[in-house]
Amino acid sequence: xxxxxxxxxxxxxxxxxxxxxxxxxxxxxxxxxxxxxxxxxxxxxxxxxxxxxxxxxxxxxxxxxxxxxxxxxxxxxxxxxxxxxxxxxxxxxxxxxxxxxxxxxxxxxxxxxxxxxxxxxxxxxxxxxxxxxxxxxxxxxxxxxxxxxxxxxxxxxxxxxxxxxxxxxxxxxxxxxxxxxxxxxxxxxxxxxxxxxxxxxxxxxxxxxxxxxxxxxxxxxxxxxxxxxxxxxxxxxxxxxxxx
Amino acid sequence: xxxxxxxxxxxxxxxxxxxxxxxxxxxxxxxxxxxxxxxxxxxxxxxxxxxxxxxxxxxxxxxxxxxxxxxxxxxxxxxxxxxxxxxxxxxxxxxxxxxxxxxxxxxxxxxxxxxxxxxxxxxxxxxxxxxxxxxxxxxxxxxxxxxxxxxxxxxxxxxxxxxxxxxxxxxxxxxxxxxxxxxxxxxxxxxxxxxxxxxxxxxxxxxxxxxxxxxxxxxxxxxxxx
Numbered sequence: 001x002x003x004x005x006x007x008x009x010x011x012x013x014x015x016x017x018x019x020x021x022x023x024x025x026x027x028x029x030x031x032x033x034x035x036x037x038x039x040x041x042x043x044x045x046x047x048x049x050x051x052x053x054x055x056x057x058x059x060x061x062x063x064x065x066x067x068x069x070x071x072x073x074x075x076x077x078x079x080x081x082x083x084x085x086x087x088x089x090x091x092x093x094x095x096x097x098x099x100x101x102x103x104x105x106x107x108x109x110x111x112x113x114x115x116x117x118x119x120x121x122x123x124x125x126x127x128x129x130x131x132x133x134x135x136x137x138x139x140x141x142x143x144x145x146x147x148x149x150x151x152x153x154x155x156x157x158x159x160x161x162x163x164x165x166x167x168x169x170x171x172x173x174x175x176x177x178x179x180x181x182x183x184x185x186x187x188x189x190x191x192x193x194x195x196x197x198x199x200x201x202x203x204x205x206x207x208x209x210x211x212x213x214x215x216x217x218x219x220x221x222x223x224x225x226x227x228x229x230x231x232x233x234x235x236x237x238x239x240x241x242x243x244x
Numbered sequence: 245x246x247x248x249x250x251x252x253x254x255x256x257x258x259x260x261x262x263x264x265x266x267x268x269x270x271x272x273x274x275x276x277x278x279x280x281x282x283x284x285x286x287x288x289x290x291x292x293x294x295x296x297x298x299x300x301x302x303x304x305x306x307x308x309x310x311x312x313x314x315x316x317x318x319x320x321x322x323x324x325x326x327x328x329x330x331x332x333x334x335x336x337x338x339x340x341x342x343x344x345x346x347x348x349x350x351x352x353x354x355x356x357x358x359x360x361x362x363x364x365x366x367x368x369x370x371x372x373x374x375x376x377x378x379x380x381x382x383x384x385x386x387x388x389x390x391x392x393x394x395x396x397x398x399x400x401x402x403x404x405x406x407x408x409x410x411x412x413x414x415x416x417x418x419x420x421x422x423x424x425x426x427x428x429x430x431x432x433x434x435x436x437x438x439x440x441x442x443x444x445x446x447x448x449x450x451x452x453x454x455x456x457x458x459x460x461x462x463x464x465x466x467x468x469x470x
Binding site for chain 2 (some may be wrong): 040041058059060061070112114117118119120121149150151152153154155156157158192193194195230231234235238239
């Protein structure tokens with residue numbers, strides 16, 4: 001992305017971004033675990049203007065049967081945007097973009113979940129984007145990981161996700177919609193904070209090798225901020241009232 | 245000897261050192277990591293996490309309550325509130341001289357019947373094999389089914405069965421707890437039945453609270469006075 005003609009000031013001389021944040025600041029994030037009664041596990045995240053709901057079913061029987069694997073369980077992820085999640089009505093049928101995001105989120109969660117404990121079963125992850133802003137895949141991945149923990153699926157680590165990018169020749173944390181449209185690069189990162197492993201890394205734009213390193217570093221710091229909030233969401237639900 | 249109990253979420257490092265990883269933990273390098281939301285316990289040589297969520301995963305020798313889903317001419321299939329269906333072979337009920345021609349399975353167990361069963365065999369290659377040929381096992385004729393979260397079954401039983409004894413004595417009910425989170429309550433009096441059900445639901449909701457046994461006792465007693 002060469003970046004579109006910027007009509008707004010993305011970064012002023014004081015290092016303040018278009019929405020008033022500093023370069024190393026995330027948007028406001030709130031996560032809540034266990035918001036749905038009928039799903040085995042669930043989570044709700046607000047990540048800036050993103051509003052995303054995740055429901056988990058499983059481990060359960062695989063239908064159609066031929067998809068099941070006798071060695072391990074399988075993970076199925078559906079990322080879906082509501083027709084009202086964007087300014088112009090979105091066709092509810094899965095688009096190219098949604099299919100891609102479903103796939104990358106699935107692959108970002110797979111290293112964390114220990115599905116080999118449940119052969120011949122499936123864990124279904126349903127992600128509904130109620131309101132979309134920039135960086136919805138990161139928000140969705142973070143929420144999905146909380147929902148999986150809520151469902152009691154064994155996991156080696158949580159997966160926290162946050163994007164970093166390049167805006168007005170500066171590496172910034174947590175790119176929002178405007179910066180994504182007009183900025184120079186956008187890099188979503190999924191990270192397992194305790195195992196110190198990256199499970200998702202995409203890059204849209206051009207970075208020099210040095211910028212790339214800086215960008216990953218900044219992104220991982222963002223993931224650590226998200227991780228603390230994920231932990232808080234689970235702690236609040238399970239250990240909120242009454243201390244042993 | 246003092247076991248340090250701690251609240252953990254997946255990925256939390258519980259301890260490092262020469263411990264044996266038990267339930268719900270993995271060894272990653274020399275660190276022991278929790279794989280679930282729960283309470284960690286460190287013993288002399290082992291570490292485990294008591295999970296607070298999750299579905300029932302069959303374990304050999306577990307007592308479970310099953311619901312008959314269907315049958316073929318050779319076996320029944322039981323819903324055991326798990327991701328796997330329980331497999332109950334006809335020989336288990338009819339004995340060695342079972343004949344698929346002569347014996348009709350639905351004469352013994354019909355679809356929808358509840359049975360108390362034991363997991364006879366289970367490994368990752370096959371669905372769990374259950375048996376009802378043992379004392380106290382078999383078809384359940386009367387009682388009410390209460391569903392609780394399988395992860396809270398140990399809490400309902402309590403330390404050496406204190407919790408369940410408290411409820412049974414106070415309500416005069418007979419309670420059968422399946423490890424899969426299904427509980428059958430039978431009681432002569434309707435009042436006792438309702439109270440026992442209420443107590444079980446209370447344990448399910450407040451499982452993480454300390455001295456819950458006392459609270460349950462209080463609830464049971466306060467009602468009996470009124």
